[in-house]
Amino acid sequence: METPRLIFSTSPHDHTKRTTPGAMFHVLVALLPAIAVSLWYFRLPALGVLLVSVLSCLAVEWAVTRFMFKRPSTLADGSALLTGVLLALNLPAGLPLWMTAAGAVIAIGVAKLAFGGLGCNVFNPALVGRVFLLISFPVAMTTFPVPLADGVTGPTLLTSVKLGTMSPDELGMMPLLSGDMGGSMGEVSAAALLLGFAYLLCVRVISWHIPVSIVAGLAVVDLIAGYPVIPDILSGGLLLGAIFMATDYVTSPMTRRGMLLYGVLIGMLTAVIRRWGAYPEGMSFSILIMNGFTPLINRYVRPSRFAPRRKEETA
C-alpha cells in the first residue's frame, strides 16, 4: 500500500482569521465617515488631494520596492494605501496637487521605505509627510477653505484663538461636531471621527488606551491652564490624531501601560504647544515626538510577568 503524503509543520496548527491587510482595511472603513464629510464640505479640491495622495503613495511604494529593493510588490498589504488616505486627510483641501505628491514622496519614500518598509519605520509616515509640507509650504498648508464656500478661505478655530480674534467657546458645539468650519480635510468633523473610533473598537483593531489617554493628557493641561476642555478636544487635529495617527501599530508602544504613558504625554505636549507654542496646532509634532520615544517606552514599560522571578539562590 502506498503511504499517503502528509503535511508536516510545527504547532500551532490553528490560526486567527485576523490579518495585517485586514487591519488596514478596517481602518479604511473607519475613515469612511471622515472622508465622506470632507468630500461633502470641500468638494472637488478635496477629491483631488485624496486621489493624488493615494496614487502617489502607491506609486512611490511600488517604484521603490521594484527598482531599489528589487523585491516583490508590497502594495497588497494595504499599508501604502492607508498612508495615502491618512496623508490626504491631514492636508487642507485645495493644497496644490504637486505639493500633495511631494508630501507622498516624503511620507512613503523617506519616512517609511528608507527605514526598511512596513514595520520598520520609527515615525508615522503620513505625519512626516504632513510636517514636511507644513514646514516647507507654511502658507499653503495653513490656507483652509471654508466649507461649501467656493474659493473662500478662513482661519481655523485654533488659529483664531491663537491670534486672539476669537474665544474658544465662540463657535459653539454644532460646527465642531459636524465639521462646518475650517481645517484639514479629515479633522473637521468630530462626529465622523468618533463614529470611526466606535467602529475600530467594535472590530477590536485598536484599544481605547491611546485615544482616551491622549484626551486625558490634554484635559489635564487645559484644566491647569484654565482653557475650556471640550472645544480643545473637538477642534484641530486632536481626534484625527488620537484615533487614527497615534494608534498606528508600528510607531506606538506594545503594552497597554506603555500606550497609556505614550498617550498622556502626546495629549499634554499638544496642549502645551497649543497654549504656549508658536504654532496654533501641535498634534502632529506631539505624535512624532512620542513616536521617537516609543522604542524607549517598549524597553522600560514591560508587561508584568505571570509571576515574579524566583529569588536567586545565594550561597
Place this chain on the structure above:
Amino acid sequence: MRLTFKKGGIHPAENKTASTRIEMQPLPMTVCVPLSQHIGAPAEPTARRGDKVERGQLIGRAAGTVSANVHAPISGTVASVDNAVLADGRPGRVVIIKADEESHAADTAAREEYWKKVADSSFGDTSNDPHTPEELRDMILGAGISGMGGATFPTHVKLKTGAVKPDIMIINGCECEPYLMCDDALMRNYALRVVQGSQLLARAAGAEKTIIAIEDNKPEAIDAMRKAAAAFDGMEVVAVKTKYPQGGEKQLIAAVTGRYVASGALPISTGVVVDNVATAFAVWQAVATSTPLIERVITVTGDIPAPERKNYLTATGTPLSELPFTLPENAKAILGGPMMGRCAVNLDAPVTKGTSGLLLKSTGAKRTVYPCIRCGACVDVCPMGLEPYLLATYGRLHRWDDARQADVADCLECGSCSYACPSNRPILDFIRIAKKRSR
C-alpha cells in the same frame, strides 16, 4: 466571576464536534510499542526477539529517576526490538509484537470482559483502599503511568514528596485544546472511576483537598463529575472559564487556587500537584484492577465526515492507519490538539500513552507572511506575560543571552502568540530555538 488566569489567553474556535461515546477500537494484530512514550529516559527493554509476551506484561523497565515502565498492549511474540522513526519524526527504540489468531481472540474476549466490569459501579470501590501513599506510588510506577494530557511526565515522579508537602491535588479536566473530546468523553462515561482515581492520586501525593477543574463548555461532564464526587470528602468539582490555555499547569493552579508558580520554580513549590483526568482514570485501573496503562481514549476528529468524529478506546502501539477515518486532501495528521499537537510523519506510527487525539486537518493555501507591524497582539495573548515578538527576534538573531534575560525559559509553548499574529509570523518557532539555545 468565572475562575480563570489573569493574563493573556485566546479563544480559538472550539470545534468540539465528535461524539461523546467511547467506541472500542479492535486490538491490532501487530503493535509497535515505543520504549519512550514519556518525558525522560527511555525504558530498558526486558523482552527480547522471539519472546512470548502476555497482554499487560512488562516489556520495558523504567531506567533512572525520570522514566516509566512500558507494557505489552497485546499478547503475542516479540518480532523485534529495534530503532524506528517515531510518529513525530524522531528516532527511538520500539518493541514490535505480533499476535496470532488464537491470542488475538483471547485478548479480545478478556478485554470485553474487563470493560464490562469497569462499567459496573459496584465493582472496584477504592474509597477504603488500604495501601499507603508509598505503596500507591509504587503501583503507579509499576503500571507505567505518565501524564496523559500531552506532556507525558511520569506520574510517580510528580507524586514523590520533596521539600514541599502538597495540600491540594488538582485534577485537570479542562481539555482547553480545541477539537479534542477524549477527556470530556471519559468524564461523562466513567465519572466514578475518574473520581476514584483522583482520590487515590490525592492520597499518593499526601494532599488533603482534591479539586477537579473542568472548562465550562462541558456542562454534562461537570454534572456527571459533581454527582460522582458528591460522596467523597474533601473533593470539589469546579467550573473554570473556557479560555486557552486554561489547562496549562501554571494557569490552572492560578485560576483554581490563586497561587502563582514563580518563574523557574516547579508547580509543587506552591503546594499543588496537577494531574490529568485520564491519568486519574489510569491510576484507578492500576490500583483497583492491577491493569497497566496499555490502552487509552483518543479522539479522532478534524476535517473528516461528521460520523467519523469519534472517541476510541485504543491499545497503545496501534498504528494510526488502523483507526477508521477518511484522510482529507492535503492532510496534516496531528497527534493531540491544534494548538500544541505534533504532526505525525506517517500513518504507520503508533498511538502512545500521550496521544490524546488524532486530528486530521486539511491544509489550505499557504498563508502570506507579512512583516511584524508591532501591533502587540502576541504580547496581549501571552499567558506568561512575556514579549513573544522580542523573544522571536532574539531567536532569529542568535541573541541567546538577551533571550535568557527576557525570561524565554518561562514560555510554555502554548502557541497563543503564533495563533494571534495577524502577519502570520512563525513566532513560536523562533522562541523554541531561543529557548533551547539559551539554556
